[in-house]
Amino acid sequence: MMEYDAIVVGVGGMGSAALYHLARHGLRVLGIERYNIPHEMGSSHGLTRIIRLAYYEHPSYVPLLRRAYELWRQLEHTAQERLLVITGSIDASPAGGDIIEGSRLSCEIHHLPHEILDSQELNKRFPAYRLPSGMSALYQPDGGFLLSERCIVAHVMAALEMGAAVHGQEQVLDWEPTNDGVEMRTDRNHYRAAKLVLCAGAWQAKLAPDLARLAVPERQVLAWFQPLRPELFRLQTFPVFNMAVEEGRYYGFPVYGIPGFKVGRYHHLSQVVDPDLMDRGVHGEDEEALRNFTARYFPDAAGPTMSLKTCLFTNTPDEHFILDLHPELPQVAIAAGFSGHGFKFCSVVGEVMADLVQTGCSRHNLDLFTIRRFETKV
Numbered sequence: 001m002m003e004y005d006a007i008v009v010g011v012g013g014m015g016s017a018a019l020y021h022l023a024r025h026g027l028r029v030l031g032i033e034r035y036n037i038p039h040e041m042g043s044s045h046g047l048t049r050i051i052r053l054a055y056y057e058h059p060s061y062v063p064l065l066r067r068a069y070e071l072w073r074q075l076e077h078t079a080q081e082r083l084l085v086i087t088g089s090i091d092a093s094p095a096g097g098d099i100i101e102g103s104r105l106s107c108e109i110h111h112l113p114h115e116i117l118d119s120q121e122l123n124k125r126f127p128a129y130r131l132p133s134g135m136s137a138l139y140q141p142d143g144g145f146l147l148s149e150r151c152i153v154a155h156v157m158a159a160l161e162m163g164a165a166v167h168g169q170e171q172v173l174d175w176e177p178t179n180d181g182v183e184m185r186t187d188r189n190h191y192r193a194a195k196l197v198l199c200a201g202a203w204q205a206k207l208a209p210d211l212a213r214l215a216v217p218e219r220q221v222l223a224w225f226q227p228l229r230p231e232l233f234r235l236q237t238f239p240v241f242n243m244a245v246e247e248g249r250y251y252g253f254p255v256y257g258i259p260g261f262k263v264g265r266y267h268h269l270s271q272v273v274d275p276d277l278m279d280r281g282v283h284g285e286d287e288e289a290l291r292n293f294t295a296r297y298f299p300d301a302a303g304p305t306m307s308l309k310t311c312l313f314t315n316t317p318d319e320h321f322i323l324d325l326h327p328e329l330p331q332v333a334i335a336a337g338f339s340g341h342g343f344k345f346c347s348v349v350g351e352v353m354a355d356l357v358q359t360g361c362s363r364h365n366l367d368l369f370t371i372r373r374f375e376t377k378v
């Protein structure tokens with residue numbers, strides 16, 4: 001049986017970063033991934049993910065975000081590759097709504113530069129945006145996007161350089177705690193390790209069944225529509241956005257990588273799924289939800305469809321992450337439930353997981369992310 005200091009299950013967004021930070025600290029570490037590295041079956045594909053400092057979800061994410069930006073820049077330097085593209089970010093909602101007020105609060109508490117624009121001012125500054133009057137937008141200049149699959153590759157390459165072992169196309173079947181760590185069975189081998197890091201994304205509850213109520217997979221769909229006026233949707237003219245309107249909460253990107261304006265709706269059609277059985281096809285009602293929004297708020301982007309893809313969120317009940325040790329098994333660290341907004345944090349989550357494995361606590365404040373906040377036996 002092969003022995004390691006730590007095994008990371010799942011080499012996606014979070015697992016690749018955990019692997020790198022553990023290897024960087026000299027641990028003998030193995031990452032196991034059931035699909036290719038990277039792949040399109042989980043939560044991290046589709047080329048790009050928004051990163052932003054203004055954080056309406058909760059101001060206490062901002063210190064983690066500052067560290068995440070720093071670590072992404074370090075990874076770019078290591079990889080000698082551009083991974084983070086700055087465009088500025090827009091958070092918009094009806095004036096006084098949760099998004100605009102939450103975003104403003106995070107900026108004020110953490111002294112982030114920002115501007116508040118009404119819908120006319122926004123349209124004048126960024127002509128692609130056509131928000132109805134009564135909407136309010138916060139512009140934060142540090143927002144942008146990450147090249148998500150390239151980030152995974154960069155973390156894995158850097159981990160390999162540091163001596164990590166990485167196995168793709170190998171599925172973890174089960175694991176059990178032992179007196180001095182864990183034992184694990186995959187479809188290829190058996191392993192023993194002092195520590196286990198669970199980064200299995202939408203499959204997390206299959207490896208830790210007590211998380212079933214706390215990390216719930218949900219089907220998502222992404223669309224890329226060909227802009228009718230491409231000059232309005234370039235990196236220099238179009239900030240990434242998060243926006244609450246009467247149709248729901250949406251996010252979008254300038255044209256990059258795929259020749260189309262990229263758009264998605266949070267909790268798309270509210271479909272809780274089993275990731276092994278999910279419908280991965282894209283249908284008329286999926287496209288309609290994204291096209292109708294685009295036609296109303298970004299009419300210059302509503303040209304022919306270029307691409308459609310399915311993807312997975314894994315939601316916690318309060319939509320904040322789980323970054324913690326297993327309450328009964330201190331040899332097991334868990335990164336789960338990223339609730340559709342986790343990718344930007346992968347770099348710092350890798351550091352958090354390495355802290356938890358090595359010392360049982362983290363240099364970062366994890367009060368918002370404990371498992372025990374759900375007051376349930378895990």
Ligand SMILES: Cc1cc2nc3c(=O)[nH]c(=O)nc-3n(C[C@H](O)[C@H](O)[C@H](O)COP(=O)(O)OP(=O)(O)OC[C@H]3O[C@@H](n4cnc5c(N)ncnc54)[C@H](O)[C@@H]3O)c2cc1C
Pocket residue numbers: 009010011012013014015032033034035041042043044048049050051170171172173199200201202203204207220221222251264311312313335336338339340341342343344345
């Ligand atoms: C459509 C969409 C848009 C999003 N937009 C944004 C955004 O703009 N900004 C942002 O910050 N976040 C965004 N997110 C959220 C973000 O992408 C996720 O939070 C993040 O990718 C989660 O990473 P992960 O490592 O948990 O999951 P994954 O990257 O899916 O990794 C989990 C890995 O575990 C592997 N695995 C599972 N079970 C096993 C097993 N038994 N054995 C071996 N391997 C296993 C899987 O194959 C997978 O590779 C978005 C998500 C989606 C779906």
